Amino acid sequence: MPEVKILEEVCKGCGLCCDNVCPVGILRLAPDRINSSGYHPAEITDMSKCIGCGYCYMTCPEPAIEVYK
Amino acid sequence: MKLLFGRPAGLTDINQRYCPGCGHGIVHRLIGELLVEMNIREKTIGVAPVGCSVFADEYFNCDMIQVPHGRAPAVATGIKRTRPDCMVFTYQGDGDLAAIGTAEMIHVAARNENITIIFINNAIYGMTGGQLAPTTLPGMRSTTSVKGRDVVTQGYPIKVCELLNALDGPYYLERVAVDIPRNIIKTKKAIKTAFQYQLDNKGFSLIEILSMCPTGWGVTPVQAKKWIAEVMANYYPLGELRNRAKEAK
Numbered sequence: 001m002p003e004v005k006i007l008e009e010v011c012k013g014c015g016l017c018c019d020n021v022c023p024v025g026i027l028r029l030a031p032d033r034i035n036s037s038g039y040h041p042a043e044i045t046d047m048s049k050c051i052g053c054g055y056c057y058m059t060c061p062e063p064a065i066e067v068y069k
Numbered sequence: 070m071k072l073l074f075g076r077p078a079g080l081t082d083i084n085q086r087y088c089p090g091c092g093h094g095i096v097h098r099l100i101g102e103l104l105v106e107m108n109i110r111e112k113t114i115g116v117a118p119v120g121c122s123v124f125a126d127e128y129f130n131c132d133m134i135q136v137p138h139g140r141a142p143a144v145a146t147g148i149k150r151t152r153p154d155c156m157v158f159t160y161q162g163d164g165d166l167a168a169i170g171t172a173e174m175i176h177v178a179a180r181n182e183n184i185t186i187i188f189i190n191n192a193i194y195g196m197t198g199g200q201l202a203p204t205t206l207p208g209m210r211s212t213t214s215v216k217g218r219d220v221v222t223q224g225y226p227i228k229v230c231e232l233l234n235a236l237d238g239p240y241y242l243e244r245v246a247v248d249i250p251r252n253i254i255k256t257k258k259a260i261k262t263a264f265q266y267q268l269d270n271k272g273f274s275l276i277e278i279l280s281m282c283p284t285g286w287g288v289t290p291v292q293a294k295k296w297i298a299e300v301m302a303n304y305y306p307l308g309e310l311r312n313r314a315k316e317a318k
């Protein structure tokens with residue numbers, strides 16, 4: 001089962017990974033949380049749906065995303 | 070669990086100081102990946118410009134030098150000629166490459182110098198506060214064209230790939246974008262091809278990358294990404310303009 005880790009302190013909450021990038025639509029910006037820089041970090045809503053494609057990682061400028069399998 | 074995708078060893082551990090959603094970070098990562106995948110990190114020397122990527126020397130995990138505005142191709146020429154065994158690339162924005170550095174850009178291409186230019190076209194001067202660049206689109210607003218670029222007084226944009234394609238010198242010229250995964254994959258392939266041609270002593274390559282500057286454009290990162298596909302790529306069509314390797318076949 002693939003697993004995605006968001007490095008919340010590295011994330012700048014740009015939202016690029018959350019906009020029509022994930023084929024199964026499980027990424028969003030956390031509505032209720034900010035990191036120490038004041039950004040809403042990206043979060044995964046349902047890890048069990050992840051197919052490990054890496055598209056989220058690919059679009060992340062930081063990169064604040066790691067994909068494991 | 071095995072790491073499939075994560076920060077490549079071709080980048081340092083320093084967190085980049087670009088704005089949220091800036092295209093520079095994506096291009097940095099692609100180069101960082103290729104330094105490892107092509108096993109060239111130890112023999113690569115990168116030349117950082119003036120502009121938002123002025124600190125690129127801190128971000129790439131290979132030998133780097135940071136040089137005065139626009140002069141990267143000249144410095145890269147000197148490095149490559151004294152160390153032909155090294156892989157030498159410049160990393161330049163549109164203000165750096167296509168305004169103050171126009172002369173260097175044209176002559177390094179005309180000489181078919183065996184270096185690679187990674188050219189970030191974000192249609193604006195990012196670092197200095199969003200002024201008009203040679204690449205700013207007609208009608209596009211910037212802090213020095215507040216009503217939109219007026220081609221009567223401010224002239225027309227420079228299409229760098231098309232301009233250089235008029236020269237016999239260049240070996241490989243391609244325009245790509247880093248807006249969506251499909252284009253990001255193509256960008257990586259283009260940079261890899263350019264690096265490989267240099268390693269094979271083929272000569273000069275320039276990869277022009279349409280890249281988001283949400284801050285300079287005054288939009289959100291997601292709007293910036295969409296603007297590349299909907300507006301910018303119409304003025305700057307994506308694709309390969311020159312590939313001598315294919316002509317030879």
Ligand SMILES: Cc1ncc(C[n+]2csc(CCOP(=O)(O)OP(=O)(O)O)c2C)c(N)n1
Pocket residue numbers: 119120121122138161162163164165166169189191193194195196197202282
């Ligand atoms: C000789 C000189 N002239 C002008 C400047 C001011 N300056 C700094 S960055 C820049 C333009 C940067 O724009 P660009 O190359 O498009 O890079 P970006 O910041 O958009 O990545 C200018 C004009 C300078 N630093 N040195």
Ligand code: SF4
Pocket residue numbers: 002004021022023024025026027049050051052053054055056057067
């Ligand atoms: S790896 Fe693919 S499927 Fe999994 S979260 Fe990222 S984009 Fe979605």
Ligand code: SF4
Pocket residue numbers: 006010011012013014015016017018041042059060061062063064065090
């Ligand atoms: S693309 Fe990267 S920086 Fe932007 S929201 Fe997603 S994880 Fe955060």
Ligand code: SF4
Pocket residue numbers: 086087088090091092093121191195196281282283284285
């Ligand atoms: S001003 Fe533009 S190019 Fe510079 S870091 Fe911010 S988004 Fe990137």
